[in-house]
């Protein structure tokens with residue numbers, strides 16, 4: 618089965634308290650109840666860049682230009698017990714954007730200090746790859762989940 622093409626963008630800003638990243642509480646669909654990255658599926662006929670600009674706008678009301686996307690790498694999420702959930706995720710960072718975050722039907726967005734990620738509310742794998750991307754590391758991650766589809770069986774980082 619081919620993994621679904623998805624994309625995530627981590628918006629960054631500098632606050633008085635330090636660097637912050639925009640995440641969101643997922644209200645519907647895959648991962649409901651978790652704090653996740655902003656993004657989603659790449660639709661037919663879209664480039665990944667077009668898809669992430671659309672997803673950020675739909676989920677948060679924030680406008681991002683493709684030219685301001687900073688490619689960070691890829692995360693392959695592998696669910697051996699549910700291969701239909703497998704996702705190939707293109708990850709971007711972005712520091713230049715317009716607008717103020719607004720809650721949507723899908724996501725309740727919120728800024729978090731990059732050193733204070735809400736680990737207990739995120740997918741268990743996120744602590745492995747997200748801090749590295751936020752620190753500027755460019756890499757290709759492969760995350761393999763256990764049969765419970767929640768805990769992590771293995772994570773590997775390669776350069777690509």
Ligand SMILES: Nc1[nH]c(=O)nc2c1ncn2[C@H]1C[C@H](O)[C@@H](COP(=O)(O)OP(=O)(O)OP(=O)(O)O)O1
Pocket residue numbers: 623624625645646647648653654655656657658694704706740741742743760
């Ligand atoms: N193990 C994992 N850890 C993680 O942090 N994020 C994961 C993950 N597995 C999948 N994701 C993310 C990637 C992707 O952005 C998201 C699922 O995409 P969507 O939010 O688009 O799914 P939905 O089915 O809710 O929405 P639609 O695409 O609108 O149908 O879940």
